[in-house]
């Protein structure tokens with residue numbers, strides 16, 4: 425069931441983001457494809473964290489997170505934030521930070537700086553619902569897409 429369900433979920437193409445926080449004076453980050461918009465007024469967003477993530481406590485207790493939406497050319501950066509020690513993930517990156525002090529990924533196409541609003545337990549994940557405090561985006565630039573366990577990029581056409 426689980427393998428097949430994972431494959432079925434994988435048919436839903438998503439963007440790819442790196443979500444960061446700061447906890448006990450350390451930068452924490454991981455790659456996430458579960459980011460989504462929730463509400464325009466008030467501005468709200470969410471993502472889901474697996475309950476066995478090493479950074480679960482940090483994302484629960486730090487009070488907020490910053491989402492960086494990756495560009496089509498940032499597959500390597502996405503993979504870097506899925507493995508290794510936290511310090512290695514951030515090593516050598518430009519130190520660009522939101523007003524909250526959390527890291528924004530260099531050359532991302534959009535970012536959202538969020539205060540944690542509610543943690544909703546949902547099976548083997550927790551939904552981290554947040555209020556967006558600040559954000560920015562580029563006018564152009566294709567996003568990194570994740571579909572069927574592969575990275576790709578968008579091919580845009582006008583919505584009729």
Ligand SMILES: Cc1cc2nc3c(=O)[nH]c(=O)nc-3n(C[C@H](O)[C@H](O)[C@H](O)COP(=O)(O)O)c2cc1C
Pocket residue numbers: 440453454455456457458459471472473474476477478479480502503505506507570
């Ligand atoms: C494309 C992609 C999307 C991912 N999306 C999520 C996600 O939404 N939530 C999550 O908990 N893990 C997600 N992961 C897995 C985490 O990035 C990975 O398990 C990471 O090592 C967790 O870091 P930590 O265990 O050090 O906290 C994703 C991985 C990839 C490659």
